[in-house]
Amino acid sequence: MELHGKTIIVTGASSGIGAAAARLFAAEGANLVLGARRNTELDELAAEIVQGGVGAAVHLSGDVKDEAYALALVELAIERYGALDGAFNNAGIVGDMLPATDMPLAIWNEVIAVNLTSAFLAAKVQIPIMKKQGFGSIVFTSSFVGFSNGGLAGMGAYAATKAGQIGLMRSLASEHAADGIRINALLPGGTITPAGGQGNAAVLDFVASLHPMKRMAEAREIAQAALFLLSDRSSFVTGSPMLADGGISVRLV
Template structure:
């Protein structure tokens, strides 16, 4: 019961990594506030948890809305009396194309969803964590180190900015007992990965492990960062990427 008695907010919780994290955290004893845009899917995840005697409440909304970030925190306080942590996981890839061909609206949407939303979540969550706690933000190997990929300029810029935000937050709030870390997954079998077998094969070829991650595997890494096992871990960009970041500089695995 790694999270027993802890109240955790999860964004992007309606599917993929966020949904897997919600189910895992509930089994580990967490009291959850689940956020995402798709209300029906979000309520389905919450229902799975409550039917198994777990604790979860769903609150649908848009993570780019400042009022929504605060509403999630208020819900945690109203339902459970506290906030101990958050897995800020919501994100989007956007349209993939060279910058010269990219619409400004796509650039803005990707940065708002991946980076500005992280700022809004942190701004709302940190004042509520009066007894300390932990924040985890889903970043990406894309935009870090030597892991640039074609057509992903907006996504890479947003995630690189997110890594910088995490470092600053960690430095600012360590004295308050708040740990802040980024989690950098590799290719993961979620809806964001699409359903093109050829695309999946290409992504698998980038990984030395020659496969993509299951959402549950990334959720386990998030669990570690939120748990007391990571009590001396802050300001990191933790890779859970199957080695893709060290492989990209050498080309695809044969």
């Protein structure tokens, strides 16, 4: 029970890595506040967790680009559970894969807002309560695409946001380490999710071939890495861009 009694916000929780993380965290005893745009999926996931009888879950649908929504998730955590021990700020989009010279500004702005501005907004409202408590752990879902030489053609906007998350994370980690707040980024490799090509065998085979392990991750495997960063097992880990990428970043260096 790595997260027994701990209250964790999970965004992007309606599918993929977020949903896998929510199920895993609940099995480890967490009290969850689930966030995503799709209320029906959140409602079903929360009901599944509650019926499982181990963790607890409430949910609130909304747009992570909205500061008021980020604050509402924190307020819901405090109202229902009395504390905020951690946050898995996982929501994100890939956006259209286009050369930068062909990318409309609207697409660029949307990817920046969903992936990077939302991370800033989440941290902005999560850190004050954690600072007041004297403890907390924040994890951003970044990507190998924003790290080292992991850039891929057609993913300029996505790569920029994921590199930006790492920079933001490192700055925040330095600012708040003495406050008892640990802040890290999780960098998955290709993962079998709806956004990662699930259901498209050709895409999955191609992405798997890029990895030295010659396979993609299951969403639960990435959730396990997030669990480590949110649990007390990582009590001396902060400011880390933690790779869980099947070795793809090594191959691309």
